[in-house]
Structures are given as structure tokens and as C-alpha cells.
Amino acid sequence: MKKFNNNGSIIIMGGGLAGLAAGYELSRAKKRVLIIEKWDDVGGLARTLEVNGFRFDTGPHRWYTKSNMVNDWMLKILGDEVIKVPRLTRIYFDNRFFFYPIKLMNALTGIGIITACRAVIDYIFARFRARLLKPHLLTMEDGYINQFGKTLYETFFKRYSEKLWGQDCKQISIDWVGQRTRGLNILTILKDTFFKSKDVVSLVDEFSYPKKGIGRLAEKLVIEIKKRGGEIITSAEVNEINVIKNKISSIGFKKNGQKTLVKGQQFISSIPIDDFVKLINPKIDKKIIHLAQKLQYRDELQVALFVKKTHITADTWIYVHPKTIPFMRVMEMDNWSDDLSPVGTTTLVFEVACNIGDNMWKKSDTEVIKMISDSYINEFKLINKNDIIGGFVHRVPKEYPVYHIGYKEDTDIIKKHLSGLSNIQLVGRNGTFRYNNMDHSVEMGLYAAWNILKNKKMYEIESINIEREYLEEKKIENIEDFSLEEND
Ligand SMILES: Cc1cc2nc3c(=O)[nH]c(=O)nc-3n(C[C@H](O)[C@H](O)[C@H](O)COP(=O)(O)OP(=O)(O)OC[C@H]3O[C@@H](n4cnc5c(N)ncnc54)[C@H](O)[C@@H]3O)c2cc1C
Incomplete structure (x- = not known):
């Protein structure tokens, strides 16, 4: 097994927005940061993929937050890349739009x-x-x-x-x-x-958006983290979390079949909480493992169709209700930004909810693209076959945490147990099993980083994205500034 020369650093598991936000804050404060990401690229659920010159998001992602602090933080990262997008979203059923x-x-x-x-x-x-x-x-x-x-x-x-x-x-x-x-x-x-x-919240009808796609936020964070000496390893799956005396001592990850062990002082995890529990070595209480195994997720196929037409509808996205239509939502990228598709074209992104291993998930990409094209053409009659110049399928496991009845009690017990480990903070959507939006995940990442920098748990990660937060708007007015640089 390879050993990683990384003593004294902070290890972040998962390179979605929560992990990257934490990595950015820590690297700004000159801490050694290592981010380990399972996929071939960072951004997690909020990515912009690029295929043959078409940029498209992994599902509709509008930036909206009630927290000025988080909003200012995002603007600091993205600057003048941010545009305002007018929102039109409709529901389609019984052959009508609402x-x-x-x-x-x-x-x-x-x-x-x-x-x-x-x-x-x-x-x-x-x-x-x-x-x-x-x-x-x-x-x-x-x-x-x-x-x-x-x-x-x-x-x-x-x-x-x-x-x-x-x-x-x-x-x-x-x-x-x-x-x-x-x-x-x-x-x-x-x-x-x-x-x-x-x-x-749900009535916001204009939102902020990076003109080159939502994935720009992750892309910019990577640039900033690397500029400050932080390290990001992609296509690397954390597959063991070693504990000695109530502290994580090291984690193992696998990349290209090669196992690597890396030690750290502090750890932040945004990987799904059930996976986290499963990976702890030595094994923890069976009851906790059992509760973690009860947690469910909904997976998704995201199907992009590249189309030789623009503004097929005026919608940013449409919710599609009939069960006879396989997709539940469709978004049209040129209604988000002109900078995403080659001139005279657009990308339609369809979401098909399913479970890993079911008949939908098992379909080949070619079958899925044909199914979605036929269904969209026949139902909406807005484009024809010749307009479609390509397609792409992005498969996303664990897209939505499912709140089963009793999930809160179960996750509370799991989290209480894990709080016995003194040098780990759980953040993010699946990391905390919370139905987070991007701003919530970013805020969790910031809190985790600031707790490390303050050397005590001052910021309550679990207070984010609960009802209370919306009552106590503008809880934290200013971004903590631990930066040691003069011009940041
Ligand atoms: C279809 C869709 C639409 C959405 N729309 C909006 C919206 O309009 N507005 C909004 O604000 N939010 C929206 N969201 C929510 C937003 O995408 C998420 O809240 C946010 O991206 C979550 O970031 P995260 O870092 O918490 O989690 P993730 O993005 O899930 O990041 C976790 C990372 O951990 C990695 N990982 C998992 N296991 C391992 C392992 N063993 N080893 C290493 N890495 C691992 C994953 O690959 C992933 O990259 C939407 C989400 C979806 C799915």
C-alpha cells in the first residue's frame, strides 16, 4: 500500500460544494488541504458537463440564498461571471401547462x-x-x-x-x-x-447564475485552492476510515486500483453518511450500522439532448407530472445563459428518477436517449428527430436523500454516535442527510473550516437548513476572514 506524505494536513472527503468551500477557506488560511473525490471531476451534484461544445448542468441549479454572508462569499468567488436569470417554471399535466x-x-x-x-x-x-x-x-x-x-x-x-x-x-x-x-x-x-x-423561498422569480454554468463555482474553487497549495485527487474513492481512541488517524482511498493510506489531523466528510459509517475501521456498534443501512436514496439518469433549435419553450425548467412520460423535469440551457451552447443550438436536460439496478437504470445509454427523444417529440411536438444532433447520459447515484418515516430519529442517533469522534465534522447534503440546496452545503463547508481555524466548535453545522435558520435571517453578517494574504 502506498503512503501519502501528508502529515499535519486536513483531509476533506468529497469534492462537492461543501468540501470545496471548506477547502477554499482552509487553504486561504494557509492550511494544508487534501480533497479526495470519487468522481473524475469535482462539483458533485452541481456540475456543468461539456460534450462536443455543449455545456449543460446536472439538473436545474438556481442560486438563491437568504444568507447575505453566503451570497457575498459566492460573489467573491465568481465576480462578474454572475448574471441574473428570469425564472419561468411550469407544471405540465393533462396536456396543459400551469x-x-x-x-x-x-x-x-x-x-x-x-x-x-x-x-x-x-x-x-x-x-x-x-x-x-x-x-x-x-x-x-x-x-x-x-x-x-x-x-x-x-x-x-x-x-x-x-x-x-x-x-x-x-x-x-x-x-x-x-x-x-x-x-x-x-x-x-x-x-x-x-x-x-x-x-x-419558492416564489423567487429571478435568480443568480454563473453564465458558463453552475459548475463554474466548483471550477473556480479548484483554481483558488490549487493556487494556495491545496491538493485535490479525483477518481479516488475513500474506502476506509481508521479510528484510534475516538479519533480518526488515517483514511484509505483507491485510485486506479492502487490503495493509498493518508494520515491527517482534522477531517471533514461530505460523503454519504451511511457510507461513512460503513467504512469505519474497526467496525462500530451494529445498531448504528443497521440504522445507516436503513437510509435510502433516489438515483437519477440525466439525459442531455443537443438540439439544432433555440428557445424551444420560454421555460427555465418544466415539471412533468404524467407517469406515462418517463422524465419528471426538463430544463432548457439557452433559457439560462447564451454562453452554454454553440450558436443556433441548445441543450435539453431531462431528469429520470430511478433506483440503481432497476429496469430504467439498467437500460443502455442508446436506449435511454431514444426513449427520451421519442417521448419528448411525441408529447410536446416542439421538435422533430432531425433537430436532434446528439445525446449524452449522466448517471447519478444518491441524487436525493429519501426522508423515510423515522429518518430523523435514525440520523440523530447516528450523528450522536459519530460525535464521539473528536476530529471529524460531517457536512453537505448526503454527509448530513439533509435536503440541502447549494447555499446550505457551502455554509456547512464554511462552518467546518472556521471551526478548525478557531480550534473549537463555534459554528453549529447542524443548525443550517432547518426552519430556525429562516426565522433568524442574516444570522452571520460577515464572512470570517482568516486570510493571511493581503490581496485576496
Ligand atoms: C437535480 C438537482 C437540482 C438541484 N437544484 C438546486 C437548485 O436549484 N438550487 C440549489 O441551491 N441547489 C440545488 N440542488 C442541490 C445542490 O446540488 C446540492 O445541495 C449541492 O450540490 C450538494 O453539495 P455537497 O457538497 O453537499 O454534496 P455532493 O455534491 O453530493 O458532494 C459530495 C461528493 O462526495 C463524493 N463522494 C461520495 N462518496 C465518496 C467516497 N467514498 N470517496 C470520495 N468521494 C466521495 C461525491 O462524488 C460528491 O462529489 C439540486 C440538486 C439536484 C440533484
Whole structure:
């Protein structure tokens, strides 16, 4: 086994935005940093791939944050690369398009007078029930019905959610609804309809975006980290985490079949928490391993079609509800930025939710591209076969953490157990098993780095991306500056 000459450094597992944000902050403060990333490139879930001159994102990624600190941090990295993109997102079902976030008049007129009346009655009933009975809400279904009433739930949320998760909404925890539609209720929709309110997360209708694709954030961080002497190893999978006396002493990773062992003082992990638990050596309590094994994820195929047309629709992305259509969302890259596709062309990116090993996942790339092209052409009739000049399939394991009922209790126990290890911090979306957006993952990475630099756990990573954060807006106003450089 190879040994890595890396004593005294900080080891970061996973080169997504959380790991890179931490690496950037630490390298700015002249710390020795080593980032180990399993994929052939960094960026994790927020990448921009380039194929034959077409740049396209790994799913629609709009930058939005309630934290000025995180926003300033992002602007510092990307500078004048950032543009403002107007958002148009719609829902497609029953051969019709509806605005998303829901616009009341559009929704009620679109679903027909009888369903609309039922929706209003159901909504009033749900609100009274919520106020008077204060029902115990457990599942995603409970959450949506409580917020919107049964008819709106069945019309606008149930089908899509079940397509995304591949499970009944009764099997998924209400927490997902809380995070996803935080603050979005009929009152805010009414306000939006009549007064164009802009104060709610899901109603943001313009967002920041790097004109060369969301992956620029990761690309720029890599440049900055390397400039300061940080090291990033890609195509390297962490496959053991060695513990001595409640401290991680070293980790092992595999690259090109070669195993390497590397020691470190401090560790940050953004790799999935269940993998982390599994890799600890010597093995930890079976009960914890069992809880980790219970955690589920939804995987995804992302299918890019390169098309000899521009602005096929005006949408940044469209949610596609019918189960008969294999993809659940389609985004059109030239509605995000003109700098992503060769002149006269665009890329459509389709998301197909599935589970590793199922029939969809097992299809060959050629089969998947044909299936998606046929389906899009036949259903929407906006392009024809001759317009398509190429395709590409990106397979993403562990795209969405699934909040099974009881997941919170399970992950709390796992995290409590892992908190017994004194030199590791868990960050990131799958690292903390939190439905993070990019800003949350960045903030977690920053907190982890600052904790190391302050030499104590001052910043509470677990406080990020929970309801409380949205109430205590602008918690931290300034970026911590540990930089030893004069002009950064
Ligand atoms: C389709 C989609 C759309 C999204 N849209 C938005 C949006 O509009 N706005 C927004 O703010 N956020 C959005 N997000 C969320 C955003 O992408 C994530 O929150 C963010 O990218 C997560 O970063 P991370 O570093 O926490 O995790 P990840 O990106 O998952 O990074 C973890 C890294 O660890 C690596 N890894 C795993 N196991 C190992 C191992 N054993 N050894 C070494 N490396 C390992 C992985 O390869 C990965 O690169 C979206 C996500 C998806 C999937």
C-alpha cells in the first residue's frame, strides 16, 4: 500500500460544494488541504458537463440564498461571471401547462370550474381543521393536505412527488414538505397573485447564475485552492476510515486500483453518511450500522439532448407530472445563459428518477436517449428527430436523500454516535442527510473550516437548513476572514 506524505494536513472527503468551500477557506488560511473525490471531476451534484461544445448542468441549479454572508462569499468567488436569470417554471399535466409556483387564477381556471370549487372548499376545510384540531402530521401527504387541501394536493403535488420518489406520499416524512415549500401557503400565493410578493423561498422569480454554468463555482474553487497549495485527487474513492481512541488517524482511498493510506489531523466528510459509517475501521456498534443501512436514496439518469433549435419553450425548467412520460423535469440551457451552447443550438436536460439496478437504470445509454427523444417529440411536438444532433447520459447515484418515516430519529442517533469522534465534522447534503440546496452545503463547508481555524466548535453545522435558520435571517453578517494574504 502506498503512503501519502501528508502529515499535519486536513483531509476533506468529497469534492462537492461543501468540501470545496471548506477547502477554499482552509487553504486561504494557509492550511494544508487534501480533497479526495470519487468522481473524475469535482462539483458533485452541481456540475456543468461539456460534450462536443455543449455545456449543460446536472439538473436545474438556481442560486438563491437568504444568507447575505453566503451570497457575498459566492460573489467573491465568481465576480462578474454572475448574471441574473428570469425564472419561468411550469407544471405540465393533462396536456396543459400551469405556472409554478402556483398562480391562483391560472390554477383555478386551468383545472375547470367543478374541481376549482372543490379545491376552494377543501382548502377552507383543511385550514379550519389545522387551526381547530391541530392534527398530528407525520407524512408528506399529511403535510400537503394540511397546507393546501386534498384537491390541490392530488392535482398539483401527489403525482409528481410519487414519480420523483417512486413511493407513496404516505411513506415519506412531512419534513420534506417543510423544507421544500417553506412559507408557501395559500396566503402567500394570494399575495403573490395580487401584490407580487417576493418574500418567500419558492416564489423567487429571478435568480443568480454563473453564465458558463453552475459548475463554474466548483471550477473556480479548484483554481483558488490549487493556487494556495491545496491538493485535490479525483477518481479516488475513500474506502476506509481508521479510528484510534475516538479519533480518526488515517483514511484509505483507491485510485486506479492502487490503495493509498493518508494520515491527517482534522477531517471533514461530505460523503454519504451511511457510507461513512460503513467504512469505519474497526467496525462500530451494529445498531448504528443497521440504522445507516436503513437510509435510502433516489438515483437519477440525466439525459442531455443537443438540439439544432433555440428557445424551444420560454421555460427555465418544466415539471412533468404524467407517469406515462418517463422524465419528471426538463430544463432548457439557452433559457439560462447564451454562453452554454454553440450558436443556433441548445441543450435539453431531462431528469429520470430511478433506483440503481432497476429496469430504467439498467437500460443502455442508446436506449435511454431514444426513449427520451421519442417521448419528448411525441408529447410536446416542439421538435422533430432531425433537430436532434446528439445525446449524452449522466448517471447519478444518491441524487436525493429519501426522508423515510423515522429518518430523523435514525440520523440523530447516528450523528450522536459519530460525535464521539473528536476530529471529524460531517457536512453537505448526503454527509448530513439533509435536503440541502447549494447555499446550505457551502455554509456547512464554511462552518467546518472556521471551526478548525478557531480550534473549537463555534459554528453549529447542524443548525443550517432547518426552519430556525429562516426565522433568524442574516444570522452571520460577515464572512470570517482568516486570510493571511493581503490581496485576496
Ligand atoms: C437535480 C438537482 C437540482 C438541484 N437544484 C438546486 C437548485 O436549484 N438550487 C440549489 O441551491 N441547489 C440545488 N440542488 C442541490 C445542490 O446540488 C446540492 O445541495 C449541492 O450540490 C450538494 O453539495 P455537497 O457538497 O453537499 O454534496 P455532493 O455534491 O453530493 O458532494 C459530495 C461528493 O462526495 C463524493 N463522494 C461520495 N462518496 C465518496 C467516497 N467514498 N470517496 C470520495 N468521494 C466521495 C461525491 O462524488 C460528491 O462529489 C439540486 C440538486 C439536484 C440533484
